[in-house]
Amino acid sequence: MEPSPGPAGVIRRIEPEVETTGSIYPFVRTFPNPHSKSVREARPMLSRLALSTLLLIIALGGAVELLTLWWMQTPPSRVQNLSEELIMGAQLTGLIGGYLLLIEVALMARLPWLEHRIGSWLASLHRYLGGYLFMLLTMHVGLVLAGYSLSLGAPVNTVFLDVMRTYPDVLIATIAYLLLLCLGLSSARKIRRKLGYERWHMIHLIAYPAGILAYGHEIAMGAQFTRNEYARYTWTGLSVAVAFAVFVHRVYVPLRRHVRHRxxxxxxxxxxxxxxxxxxxxxxxxxxxxxxxxxxxxxxxxxxxxxxxxxxxxxxxxxxxxxxxxxxxxxxxxxxxxxxxxxxxxxxxxxxxGAFTAVLRRRRRVLLIGGGVGVTPLRAIAETLDGNERDVIFAQRASSEHDLLMADELWRMQRQGKLTFLPILGKRGKTAKEDPMHPQQLLWRIPDLREREVFICGSPGMVNASIRNLRKAGVKRRYIHSELFDF
Structure with missing residues (x-):
């Protein structure tokens, strides 16, 4: 490793370059390395927010169609008492829960046109919707048992056992619910951390058999599907399309690439x-x-x-x-x-x-902030940035010099004039003097910070703290791009 630049070098102030044009921040829409075919041919993307909004509108449109179908087959005249109201509520929560399960499985298919535009937002959306899916399915089970218990005047446990004996498809649904329950519990933050990635990922795969079992229950017992041929064929078509997407992108494409690329x-x-x-x-x-x-x-x-x-x-x-x-x-x-x-x-x-690439860049000057293994994708991004040591600053957050990752390569890239390497050492503190990432310290080290596009990668704590400090320092949120190393 190159000798440490010493305290003065570690906290040095990056001076802005004064140009003869009178503007030190010319708007140059420079994108990645022209030597990369894939980057060179990258097309302007629909923004993450715009695409996410579009997908939300499409998903809500499907939900509205389901609600309309449920409403048309559940006229108020058919609901005469509380037990029927509970059963109708069970049908509604089951219908929306099944639709949400299809969306969740589709998000697991890793569709390239979504992955390359939304990236890590897909995982966040998947985790967010998972909570609502678990809530809807639990409500569905509870409302079914409560409705039939009230209608028959029997205890819930008696109703449950009787329904299980009478309707085999309910047993299938119960197994599907228990599988999804295990999946949901394993995704809770504390449990997920204790399980570790390997066990968590293996448990997560049970979503596929759970989805197949749930489909069988929906088609066999869903009132909206048994009474309406159009609804049954539409639901089957959606389910087959999702299953096909999962097979193609999770099985066929990886195998084909393995054979081709060896x-x-x-x-x-x-x-x-x-x-x-x-x-x-x-x-x-x-x-x-x-x-x-x-x-x-x-x-x-x-x-x-x-x-x-x-x-x-x-x-x-x-x-x-x-x-x-x-x-x-x-x-x-x-x-x-x-x-x-x-x-x-x-x-x-x-x-x-992933969509965490230099294609997101809209400003000439860039700040890369990495911590731990979050340095690795930023190191790769740095290669694709068309700039010099004043355009690109690579700040690595670490407790000490010994914790710096890939420092030799970053010092070498600095000597080659590709970037400025800025180690930011020390533990997090509460004041400007104690915290090396405090907004005041960031502005002192990088006076043109507000004019830079920022890419951050690392642990959730490091990334979230960096975003807060950058916002306090005056960097606009639309110029901050982040990737969390978490599962």
Whole structure:
């Protein structure tokens, strides 16, 4: 590692460049590295907010159609007492819950046209809707039992057992609900952290059999589908379309890419005692259209790890025949990788995914802020930025100099005039003097901060704290792009 620049260098002030044009911030819409085919051909995207709004409108349109169908088949004259009201409510919550389950499974299909435009927002939306799905399905079960219990004048447990014996499809629905209950509980933050990524991901896969079982129950017992042929065929068509999308993008496309690209580990380089880079070579890498900032789901065909796939970002912009990822051994899986990976082993790569790329750039001057392994996608993005050491500042947040990741490469990129590397060391504090990321310190170090486009990547705590400090420093939210390293 290059010798430390010392305290004065670590907290140095980045002076703005004064140009003869009279404006030090000319609006130059410069985009990524022209040497990258995939970046060069990138088209202007619909903004995340606009696309998210459009998708929300489409989803709400489907929900409104379902509500209309339910209302037309449930005229007020048919609802004579409380038990019937409860049963009608159960039908409504079941209908909307089933629709939401279809949306949730569709979000898991990793549709490229969504992944490359919304990226990590998909995971946030999936997690957000999951809470409402669990609530609707629980209400559906409760309303069904309460309605029939009141109608028959029998205890809830008696009604439940009687319905289970009389209607086999209810048993299927119960199994589906219990599977989704396990999935929902495993996604709670505290439980998710205790489970770890591997167990959490395996549990999450039960959404597929749960969806199949739920579909059987809906078609067999859903009043709206048994009475209305159009509704039944429409629902079946939606379900088949979602299942087809999942099969194509989760099974067929990854297998086809594996056959075409024939990825294998070329060599492994130790970057630090607990950090290593994996260089992967293959055929037709350009056809993947991957760019710096994106990630793949990697499955390494080595003993003890082949049955798991994990997401890792590219730590360098792809070349014609090579992909690189950098991993820090912080958990059981990554430590096993370090011990068991060898050159020549086959690799399955599913991707690329993510919209956290230089295509989001709208300003010439850029600030990259990374913490921990969040440095790796930013390091790859830095390669695709067309600028110099004054245009691009790479700030790495770390407790000490020993915690800096990929520092040798970043110092080298600074010597080459591609960027300015700015380590920001120290623990988080409450005052401007104690906190190296305090708005006052940020403005002192980077006087033109308000005129820069900012990319942030790291842990949720680090990213959220950085966004708050940047906003307090006067950076507009639309010029801040972030990616959370969480699951």
């Amino acid at each position: 990825l294998r580990i070329s060599h492994i380089v130790a970057e630090a005692p607990d950090t290593f880079s994996i260089y992967i070579k293959g055929s037709h890498i350009d056809d993947l259209n991957a760019v710096g900032g994106q990630y793949f789901r990697w499955r390494f065909m080595a003993r003890g790890v082949w049955y798991q796939s994990h997401p890792f970002s590219l730590s360098a912009h792809p070349t014609d025949d090579t992909l690189r990822l950098t991993i820090k051994g912080v958990g059981g899986y990554t430590r096993r990788l370090k011990r068991r990976l060898r050159p020549g082993q086959r690799v399955f790569a599913d991707g690329p995914y």
